[in-house]
Amino acid sequence: MKKLTIIGNWKMNKNSQETKEFLDVFNTEYLNNKEKISDSIVFGIAAPFTNLYLFNKNDKLKSVAQNFSNFSSGAYTGEISASMLKDLNVSMVVLGHSERRQYFYETDETVNLKTHQALKEGITPIVCVGETLEEYEAGKTKEVILKQLKGSLKDVNDFSKIIIAYEPVWAIGTGKTATAEIAQDVCEFIRKNTAANVTIQYGGSVSPANIQELMNQKDIDGALVGGASLKPESFIKLLTLNK
Numbered sequence: 001m002k003k004l005t006i007i008g009n010w011k012m013n014k015n016s017q018e019t020k021e022f023l024d025v026f027n028t029e030y031l032n033n034k035e036k037i038s039d040s041i042v043f044g045i046a047a048p049f050t051n052l053y054l055f056n057k058n059d060k061l062k063s064v065a066q067n068f069s070n071f072s073s074g075a076y077t078g079e080i081s082a083s084m085l086k087d088l089n090v091s092m093v094v095l096g097h098s099e100r101r102q103y104f105y106e107t108d109e110t111v112n113l114k115t116h117q118a119l120k121e122g123i124t125p126i127v128c129v130g131e132t133l134e135e136y137e138a139g140k141t142k143e144v145i146l147k148q149l150k151g152s153l154k155d156v157n158d159f160s161k162i163i164i165a166y167e168p169v170w171a172i173g174t175g176k177t178a179t180a181e182i183a184q185d186v187c188e189f190i191r192k193n194t195a196a197n198v199t200i201q202y203g204g205s206v207s208p209a210n211i212q213e214l215m216n217q218k219d220i221d222g223a224l225v226g227g228a229s230l231k232p233e234s235f236i237k238l239l240t241l242n243k
């Protein structure tokens with residue numbers, strides 16, 4: 001089986017108690033389902049900063065950040081640096097999620113700065129791209145994706161060190177998944193415009209019911225999952241590809 005990278009994105013959900021409860025059930029369910037989870041699946045949770053320390057105790061489940069600063073240290077009130085994340089064994093960071101682009105004014109330029117900071121610090125950036133419903137309906141998907149790729153990944157030379165998440169904005173948290181054909185078509189376009197060795201995730205209402213079909217697509221190497229990653233039983237089902 002090809003290598004798959006499946007990451008849950010918890011957004012601003014779960015306090016420390018709720019995180020501990022998730023991990024307790026997850027650890028038990030993981031042992032119960034271990035033989036159904038392929039060794040070629042890499043998995044983790046992008047949790048709020050304040051709870052990342054709780055993932056330290058679990059060697060299988062990677063701790064992933066949802067954002068970080070493009071600066072190394074200094075007078076940047078409210079920011080979190082790469083070295084602070086590395087203290088907590090964080091190995092990946094989600095960058096340019098559409099919610100950060102929409103509500104916190106992140107641009108391709110800031111995503112590009114953060115991508116280079118992550119690469120410099122040895123943290124794998126998961127760079128999100130995706131079109132809005134309006135752009136999708138106007139047939140502009142590939143034009144938008146190309147612009148985001150060019151801006152967010154400017155001067156990136158080694159694509160084997162990054163993950164690109166294709167997340168159509170109209171599919172995030174809406175229950176509307178892109179069909180496997182649409183997702184494959186856009187992910188193939190992303191690979192052609194980056195490099196053969198880049199890891200490409202699909203995200204947008206991925207669930208136990210549709211994960212297998214999506215992961216079977218040639219150019220889809222994993223998933224970035226919001227809602228369906230919040231319950232341990234459901235997250236396990238994503239990892240077993242619903243077996």
Ligand code: PEP
Pocket residue numbers: 009167171172173174175203204205206224225226227228
């Ligand atoms: C996401 O948060 O990146 C996401 C894809 O959310 P959902 O799976 O809930 O659509």
